Amino acid sequence: MMSKKNTPPKTGTEAAIDKKLVPQPENDKTEKLMPHTADATDELMTTNHGLKINDDQNSLKAGERGATLLEDFILREKITHFDHERIPERIVHARGSGAHGIFKLYNSQSAVTKAHFLNDTEIETPVFVRFSTVAGSRGSSDLARDVRGFAVKFYTQEGNFDLVGNNMPVFFIQDAMKFPDLIHAVKPEPDNEMPQAASAHDTFWDFISLMPESAHMVMWAMSDRALPRSLRMMEGFGVHTFRLINEAGVACFVKFHWKPLLGVHSVAWDEAQNISGKDPDFHRRDLWDAIESGAFPEWELGVQIVPEADEFKFEFDLLDPTKLIPEELVPVQRIGKMTLNRNPDNFFAETEQVAFHVGHVVPGIDFSNDPLLQGRLFSYTDTQLIRLGGPNFHEIPINRPVVPVHNNQRDGHMRQTINKGKVSYNPNSLSNNDPMQVKAVDGGFTSYAERIDAKKIRARSKSFFDHFSQATLFFNSQSEPEQNHIIDALTFELGKVKTLAIRERMLGILTQINATLATKVAYGLGIELPNAPAFPVNGSVPADGKQEDYQSLSVKSTLKKSSALSMANTIKDTIKSRKIAILAADGVNDASLNAVKLALEEVGAITEIIAPRLGTITTEGKTKVAVDQSFLTAASVLFDAVYVPAGNASVKAIQAEANAIHFLNEAYKHCKAIAADDDASLVISATYIDETEAGIVIDKDAKKLTEKFIKAISNHRFWEREKPRKVPA
Numbered sequence: 001m002m003s004k005k006n007t008p009p010k011t012g013t014e015a016a017i018d019k020k021l022v023p024q025p026e027n028d029k030t031e032k033l034m035p036h037t038a039d040a041t042d043e044l045m046t047t048n049h050g051l052k053i054n055d056d057q058n059s060l061k062a063g064e065r066g067a068t069l070l071e072d073f074i075l076r077e078k079i080t081h082f083d084h085e086r087i088p089e090r091i092v093h094a095r096g097s098g099a100h101g102i103f104k105l106y107n108s109q110s111a112v113t114k115a116h117f118l119n120d121t122e123i124e125t126p127v128f129v130r131f132s133t134v135a136g137s138r139g140s141s142d143l144a145r146d147v148r149g150f151a152v153k154f155y156t157q158e159g160n161f162d163l164v165g166n167n168m169p170v171f172f173i174q175d176a177m178k179f180p181d182l183i184h185a186v187k188p189e190p191d192n193e194m195p196q197a198a199s200a201h202d203t204f205w206d207f208i209s210l211m212p213e214s215a216h217m218v219m220w221a222m223s224d225r226a227l228p229r230s231l232r233m234m235e236g237f238g239v240h241t242f243r244l245i246n247e248a249g250v251a252c253f254v255k256f257h258w259k260p261l262l263g264v265h266s267v268a269w270d271e272a273q274n275i276s277g278k279d280p281d282f283h284r285r286d287l288w289d290a291i292e293s294g295a296f297p298e299w300e301l302g303v304q305i306v307p308e309a310d311e312f313k314f315e316f317d318l319l320d321p322t323k324l325i326p327e328e329l330v331p332v333q334r335i336g337k338m339t340l341n342r343n344p345d346n347f348f349a350e351t352e353q354v355a356f357h358v359g360h361v362v363p364g365i366d367f368s369n370d371p372l373l374q375g376r377l378f379s380y381t382d383t384q385l386i387r388l389g390g391p392n393f394h395e396i397p398i399n400r401p402v403v404p405v406h407n408n409q410r411d412g413h414m415r416q417t418i419n420k421g422k423v424s425y426n427p428n429s430l431s432n433n434d435p436m437q438v439k440a441v442d443g444g445f446t447s448y449a450e451r452i453d454a455k456k457i458r459a460r461s462k463s464f465f466d467h468f469s470q471a472t473l474f475f476n477s478q479s480e481p482e483q484n485h486i487i488d489a490l491t492f493e494l495g496k497v498k499t500l501a502i503r504e505r506m507l508g509i510l511t512q513i514n515a516t517l518a519t520k521v522a523y524g525l526g527i528e529l530p531n532a533p534a535f536p537v538n539g540s541v542p543a544d545g546k547q548e549d550y551q552s553l554s555v556k557s558t559l560k561k562s563s564a565l566s567m568a569n570t571i572k573d574t575i576k577s578r579k580i581a582i583l584a585a586d587g588v589n590d591a592s593l594n595a596v597k598l599a600l601e602e603v604g605a606i607t608e609i610i611a612p613r614l615g616t617i618t619t620e621g622k623t624k625v626a627v628d629q630s631f632l633t634a635a636s637v638l639f640d641a642v643y644v645p646a647g648n649a650s651v652k653a654i655q656a657e658a659n660a661i662h663f664l665n666e667a668y669k670h671c672k673a674i675a676a677d678d679d680a681s682l683v684i685s686a687t688y689i690d691e692t693e694a695g696i697v698i699d700k701d702a703k704k705l706t707e708k709f710i711k712a713i714s715n716h717r718f719w720e721r722e723k724p725r726k727v728p729a
């Protein structure tokens, strides 16, 4: 019998059919459309041209100790390919993590849109999602204070629909004309390329202090939303107002939302900075591990629908991307669920090469005139041309729609499709006009026939001039700890700014948002609070600029608070996939360890045993238990909660271990749930932990302890403990 090694190598298509394809195929047709994965298991090594390789260890030399020969085409092919392995990173959102999944609709939205995937509840639409930070390079830390990108590609039966959003519902600027300026300002400064992945520097705040329209977004970016606990615990927003169009051609406005089923949670700033050192891949790892372990992340897709007739009924302009529609005014209807259930096979091929574009829409979804959105409609294809090297990036497997593509576009760099026949134009008679354009009734895309009758003008609508009312609404809607975090973040960021005039100008903006906020930041910076400047701020108008572009209207939001804006009001009913550290050593009490460990795991939490050294620990009952991490490799910032079980020898060893005491103190400082068996309270007494405070659970009874501990972990954090700031660590 011929061995597998002797069979000819499989074609790409055959190899692909052996494996799950990208995105997961639903039938033979889609499978054939995406025959691009390769699995080398049990395969022979060849050059890129199919020649079997005999020696992959040595280059071809003139004698054993001689020079390498130019003739060595195998070496040259390998090195040349290696030399070209990198492509330019994304100009923004360079650092990202991706995952595959599916989207399933709850109930038909045919009343408002004709998009098939939002009409038919039977359809499971494959998706690929890429989360990202904005400012940092590809190798930067996940835990930078930053906006997170939340880009979803729906592979629908009518073509790809990309919802390219962020984890914040508004943006810094109102017009795409200012995007390069914003990004130049936030990126590392061009003379010394510092700081990496941080907005805490002069150029960012210089720009922001001159752009009052960014006030609302700055509140979000300085809030804990910029420090997510996990990508799985972030909201997502389409940001702009889009349009939905139904079968009858009736349009309405829509804002898209993603609501995470695990709730919206963040980490503390001190913690974020620590995580950046201990595990810069914290978010990427968390997403990967959750999917590998079957704890699939889920979000509900929400829509806020505004009939066209209501376009002017709000205090703000629906086209202004620095404004959100408060959920109190227009509730978010949850219409379907996205589940991420498969990690990419290859980071480069999928996560790095995926190309999103706000202009990828399907019939039933259309744009509004938001000037930021309009500029984005140009930018995304343009950026792929340089990044992915030419006009055929749509042929890269991750970017291919799951439906066939036919048109008269031809050739270009790295063309994959082999188009048959002579005809590449339309109209034609030689090929019966194929491929034929499609009538709207048969699914052909038609743009919404919005009536436009206007003069060409470079200007901004006065309805965009209210820059502060929603910034104030956001700040006022936060809980007290959340407000304190915003004050601390601004004090930190502006504290890193060297130019006094920039700090002062920013304080001028803060006074327009909230007097207490401005006073507290001014105090932290040790400078006098300036009198609130009336915009235009001195020096903010370019020599040839138009004064009115920089004015701000003084508008007060009628709504005083919006509860959806505060993470304090998020769901707190689960500890699924939360990471709990158990600090133990030889002599740990079996019952005290096992009862709590099992109970936590039963409700979906992940436990890890941290001990003085790796290997195993021996329990009081002489059982050997595997250690997951030592105090050298573990850090409290990588966990959600800590438990110290009983057992005389174990308790003594933990109490004597400086790193264990630091671990507990740090978890306490970061306001996490901490539990200890009553018989382990010796350990607690060696720390700064105040046993009487919220989130500290000490009990002899394992059952009672677990009940209280689980409740405490699901609360996420006890920010009220932060105030006294007793922990110097």
Ligand code: HDD
Pocket (backbone or CB within 6 Å): 090, 091, 092, 093, 096, 130, 131, 132, 148, 149, 150, 151, 164, 165, 166, 170, 171, 175, 176, 179, 238, 239, 240, 321, 354, 355, 356, 372, 375, 376, 379, 380, 383, 384
């Ligand atoms: Fe953008 C990438 C989100 C404004 C130009 N943007 C990019 C990504 C996300 C967003 C999530 C990463 C996609 C991925 O994972 O590959 N961008 C936004 C949001 C915006 C926004 C929510 C405002 C509401 N962007 C914006 C403007 C412009 C761009 C105004 C230009 C006029 N964005 C780009 C880009 C990027 C990009 C340069 C870089 C890489 C890419 O597109 O594919 O074209």
